Structure formats: structure tokens, C-alpha cells
Amino acid sequence: MNISYMYSLIAVIVLFLLAYVGAMLPGGEVFFGIIIPYLALIIFILGFINRIIDWARSPVPFRIPTTCGQEKSLPWIKPNSIDNPTTTGGVIIRMFLEVVFFRSLFRNTKMALKEGDKLSYEWEKWLWLFSLAFHWTFFVVLFRHLRFFTEPVPALVEVVAKLDGFLQIGLPELRISGVVLLGALIFLFLRRIYIPQMRFISLASDYFPLFLIIGIAFTGILMRYFTKVDIVGVKEFTMSLATFKPHITQGIGSIFYVHLFFVSVLLAYFPFSKLMHLGGIFMSPTRNMVNNNRFKRHINPWNYPVEVHTYEQYEDEFREKMVGVGLPVVKPLAAKTPEEAKEPEEKE
């Protein structure tokens, strides 16, 4: 039995019950609807900033990009200015492709030992595809939710929502992003369970956010398509949060508070977890640095002098042998006196 995901699943179920039941108790709506969300948002913002500052406090002593293409060297050899960037522009493109299209993951291959002695590396697109699907749809869903926090709703939000529902199935019409989001999450979960190596490396903290976001998507879908939550009431409430004049709208239902609670937990959990890859990727020295190493000197702020073995020390030890084979020396042999041979080690 895999305790890592059981722990996480239980945790998410407990959170569900907490909010579901809690919201029905007296004062529960205020607690789960107003206090927790504001608190979570504060933790998220402060925690995120704190983590970024903490990272930024440590310097980058050496310029260590991972080069994934031809360097810029001789004028007639075409450099790969994106995967081995020598300009800030190149780095920006590299980072853009990395952040927006997961370029490194796109390269992913799957190794197999075939016919007993042939190693093969096939292009493995599924992890890339589903990760991209997950992140993009999550972003679209998030963006669509702006309609709950703005009045009037910006045109772009409306357009995205319209595009998202272009299939025009059902009523309210089916939003593709929500379904793809849930599907991608389930794929990401299943690969952790079914691929033995993935199961081996997965921690509870890998399953927890998956379950949590599955919970968010699930409760969202539930409200939109099944329990048909009172949208007008929800909007009234969310606008009150957005305008910092919070007040509870009656009759929204417990599932909504579960949804909101899950989001709050995700926000508060974010800065203390691996989800910080959102900020970290921008600061990863192997990706965000320019490979101009040999033409522009990089400064290490903590560079300090070290003890070295000087040429003089070297020659003092080997002078006789050097002269013996005709290697040039600085001090001729005759000049060597016993005192010099015992000369204290120089330090630089």
C-alpha cells in the first residue's frame, strides 16, 4: 500500500468534510468564506515574495548555463542562439519557450532495452502534452474566474469563456478547459501510480496538490453542471471579497465553500511547496544565464584568495631534475643554497 498517496487523499477528504460541515455551522460561512480566503491570500503573497527574496539573497557565483546547442565561436559556424544563448534576447526566448511551452520537457525520451541488447530512446510526448494541458487549462480556468471578481467583466475574459465553450454542448454549455484540466490531472496522478519508477520517487507532497486541484476542479464542475449553484449570489459574494467589503450571501451552498476552501488551502500551501517552481523556473541559473562565458567576465561576489603552489616552489623542488633533462629554469643550479631549499612556503 502506498502510504504517500493515501495520506494525501485522506488529507484532502478531511479538508472537504471540514469545509462542507463547517460552512453549515453557525459562523462557518464567515470563517470559510471570508477569514480563511483572506488569510490564505496574505500567506500566499507574503510567502511567495519571501521565498523569492530568500533565493535572490544567495548569489550566482558562476555562470553555469546548460548549453543545448552550438556555441558562438567562429564566424562561419552557425550558433544556436536560443538553446545556447549569447544575448539577453536569446535568454528571453529560451525562457519564454521553457515557461510557456515546456521546451525541455518536449525533448523527453523513453528508454527501453530491446531484443536484450539494444537500447532505444523514443520520443515520449505524453508527459509533455498532459503537463502542458494541465497548466494551460488551469490558467484558462483561473482567467475565466476573473468574471467573478470584476464588474464590468473585461471583454477578454468574456471572449476566453466563449472560446472555451465553443462546442456548445449542454446547458450551461460545456467549458472544455475544466474537463481537460480534470483529465490531465487524472493522467498525472495515474502515471505516478502505475509507472514503477514514478511510484518510487513520489512523495505525499506530490500527490497532495494533485488531489487538491482535482478537488477544486471537481467541486467547480459539480456546481456548474450539477448542483447549478446560484451564480448571481456567488458573484455578489465574490465581488464583496474583491472590493474588500466582504459580506455573506445566503443560500450559496456548502459545495461552494468547499471549493473556496480548497483554493485557499492551495494558496496557503503554495509558497512552502514544490509549487514554487512557478517562481523558481525564472531564477534557474542553468536556464536563465547567457553563455558568454569566455567573452564577458562573470564576477563571483564571494571570490576569495586561495593557497596555490607557485612556480617558484615547483622549481625549487624539481630544479635539479629539470636541469638534468635540459628544461629551462629561472634560478640556475649553482644559485641553490641549503637555505633556499628550505625556504618557507609562499602564500598568495
Add this chain to the structure above:
Amino acid sequence: MKELPNPDEFLSKIDHKPSPTGWMDTPVEIRRGIACHAAKPDRLEYVGFPNPRDWSCFDEDWQLPENWQEILHKGFKERLDRFRSVKIFMDICVRCGACADKCHFFIGSGDPKNMPVVRAELLRSVYRNDFTTAGKILGLFGKKAKKAYGARELTLDVLKEWWYYFFQCTECRRCSVFCPYGIDTAEITIFGRELLNLIGLNIDWVAAPVAFCYRTGNHLGIQPHAYKDMMDFFTDEIEEVCGIRVKPHFMKKKADILFITPSGDVFADPGTFTCMGYMMLFHFLQEKYGLEITWSTYASEGGNFGFFTSHEMMKRLNAKMYAEAKRLGVKWILGGECGHMWRVVHQYMDTMNGPADFLEEPVNPITGTKFENARSTKMVHICEFVADLIKHGKLDLDPSRNDHLKVTFHDSCNPARGMGLLEEPRYVIKNVCNHFYEMPANTIREQTFCCGSGAGLNAGENMELRMQGALPRLNAVKYVHEKHGVNMLSCVCAIDRAAFPTALEYWLPEVDNCGVHELVANALILPGEKKRTVDLRNEPLPGMEDEDDE
């Protein structure tokens, strides 16, 4: 040394399925054939490293300082404050598993802790326990809660696991190419090894070269007279092959260029043929264009095993390059074929020991080409230099003298992923050989596989590990051997040339290994040379000897 099973048996034993228990519940078992000998005390003493003593990883007691946990904790913290890379890499991994099957050691061994993600988790688990708020809070709820979070205390078993697995990584960076956040296991391993060095946990195959290099100027501990003797021997060999007596310069003041290359090529076949290649090339350039290139026995090491111990030791050893260039008053430095040497030269040297304002911005005096890309560091790769010479038609070449070879090229890890030297060696090879074949795309250039013996793991006692590590590379060579009849694996790295002969003998005995400049020298027509009937290895050149008989 433990006997290795035959290759078929070796392959049949590889199982990539890990145990169903999580990695933290799978205890470490230090195995013969995988682990390296511990560093002998005199090596550490010579460079002033802590805790020198006689010990072995198979001992129960590793004779650690009493407060080793405290030392490591402090060392960890200091380094987190010094390296943003590791600090971020500790926090952001999502364990997506993209790196898992990219590691040559995992592919060749199936040991799940050789998945790069787990290698990093070995450190991360302690980081979470010691340096994160969540780890500290969860710690209050006991070990189980901690474990669910992936945190654990630094116990002796954890330390042994660190040691075992940080010396099963060659810092090749292949995983970092595939990581969506660029998490670089080389950084993790460098960090881990630096910590281990704080309490005297080194391996002899790293510590000995470090001590040697500090004293004699090179990893092999070759003293200056012996170095000169070796070069004299090569001079005789070259004379036998082409009837020309080359005259290499040693520590010649005011020479145009200082040449630094790994000492391995002075010492062992097939690197020696590459070394002879350099000597012939420099002779050609001096005779034809009056270019003076000098060698130095003081700075007689391009490689830097300090890189495999600590940043400080790397700097201490590297300092010789600029110091010697300054002392001799050369214009710039030319670097030979080597892998990790070029990572150090390209990404670290100028920062550590620069600015090299006493040198000139490198210009090829023969072609007039400015090496703009080296204008600050002032060190040029010999493949860049020779590619430039060939492009301008400055070398007299007869590639047919390599016609007995069907050549493929192995990108060494560091020049590929820590620099981007991909086309230059290929251009050189294609101009000196008529038969060149690439290995499959997923195994070359930035996706190249390590030789399996880098980062100080080229010892004898860990042969099983080395054969595991070499498998992916040589499996790709086997592919082109079977498809195109490739019989020569060329490379630009001295560790490769030390590692491949053994690995080829095991995995693919039909193929030989050489440096690019051995191929160059085979093709290079020296002024006034006699008709060549043998190559640098004294092997007859097919076709050329027949003419003599007629």
C-alpha cells in the same frame, strides 16, 4: 577486483523496476565493484584537507570527526547562502520523472537511486528536515509525518548513502537538458561532494590526482624530467612514422602561445597518439608559419580534479594556467582536448582566477581570425583553432591516410553541455577523414552520453559501475558499427581516452578509440616528411605500403 559477468549476462541482469517500497525505505548497500577506494591520508595532508586517515567504505566505522553532523549542517547552510543554484534546486523539483531514464548509470544499472531525481532527493530530504519551516513543524509529529513530507535526519546511514551515490554520478549534466526547470545534478553532486570533503570522505581516484597536480603540475604526478622523457619518446616515435624530428618548446618565454592539455595524453595509449598529433601540428605551424607554441611542465595539466572535490580546490589547481601564462609572457593560451577541463576553463576560470589582463585577446596569427568568443578568458579550444586553420586552407592534409578508419564522434559531456563545442570537432574530423558517421540523434550533441568514468570515477575497483555507465554510449557506437562498419570512436576528452579502451574491450572489442588530433596528424603533411606507410600507431596504411612493394 570483482570478476565481471560476460556482457550478455550483464545486460540480462539489468532491471529498471525499482522495489515497490519507497526509496527512503530501501536501505543502502555499499557494493564492491561499484564503490571506489577511500582516499589515502597523505593525499589529503598534502593539500590540507580535513580528517586524513586510513579507512574504507566497507568498514563499519568510518572514523568521522565526533561532531560530523554539526560540520555538515554548518557546511550545508554556508553553501546554501553561496549557491543560488542548489538552493533553488532544493525547493522546486516536482519529481516529474523526466530525468529518471536519462542517466547512464540508471540505464546501465537499474539501481533506482541512480535516477537523478533520487540522487538529489538524498540531499533534499536532509534539507527539508534541517532548513525548512514545514520540515521543522512536521518533525514535531514524529518520523512518519516527516517521511510523508520527504524529510529525514542526517544519520550515519544517510551519510553513507550520500557518499555511495555522489560517487556514482559523473556530473555529465544530461539530466539537466531534460529537466523542465534545468535542475542540474552536477550542481547537486558537486555540492554533495564538497560537503563530504569537509569530513574527509574522498575517493583516492580523485584525491590522488588532486595532490599530484598540486605538487607536480599534473594529475599523474609526472615530474618534469619524466614529462620531458615522455615527450622525447614521442619525438622518436614521430620520427619513425614520418621521418621528421619535431622540436617541442618547453616553458619558452615570449612564445606566442602556451599550450595546456590533460596529462593523461602524455601517459597512456591511445591519448599518447593525440599528444603526438599536437606535437606534429605545432611543428607544422612553426616550420610553415613561424608560430611558437610552448608546453609547460608546471602547468602540465588541463584537467582539474579539484572540480570533483570543492570549488576552492578547483581554483587552487586552475591558478597555474594563468600564472604560467603570465610568467612566460605568452599572448594567449591554447587548450587541448579534454572534457571537464573545458567546463572549468569555459565556465569558471575567468571568474575564479581572472581577469587575465596580462594576456592579449586571442588572434590566430596565421589566419588573422579574432577569437571573439574568448576575448576575456583568453583561452581557445584546439578544435576552434584548428577548424579556423582548415577553413582558411592553412593545413596541408591528406585525408586518405585515414581511409582505413570509419569514424564516429563522441561528444564529451562538458564541452557539449557546458560550452556548446559541437560543430568544430566535426568540421575538423570531416576534413581529415573520408568516412564519418554520426551516432543516433538522441545520443549525441547536447544529448550525448557520458563515457561512464568522468568526475573521478575512472578507477579500477569500480569496474562494474564503469561498465554500467559506458553501456548507453557504447550501445550507440555498436549501432553505427553494425550499420556502417564504424571501427573508430573519436572524442575530444582525455578521460574518454582513459575510459573507453577498457569499456570498448568489454562491450565492443571491434572498435578502437582515438582523439581528434590523432586523426589530424595522420592526415597532416609535414614539410619534408617521408612517404608514410604507417599511421601514428605504427599500423600499416592499406594501399600505401603496397605501392612500395611494386
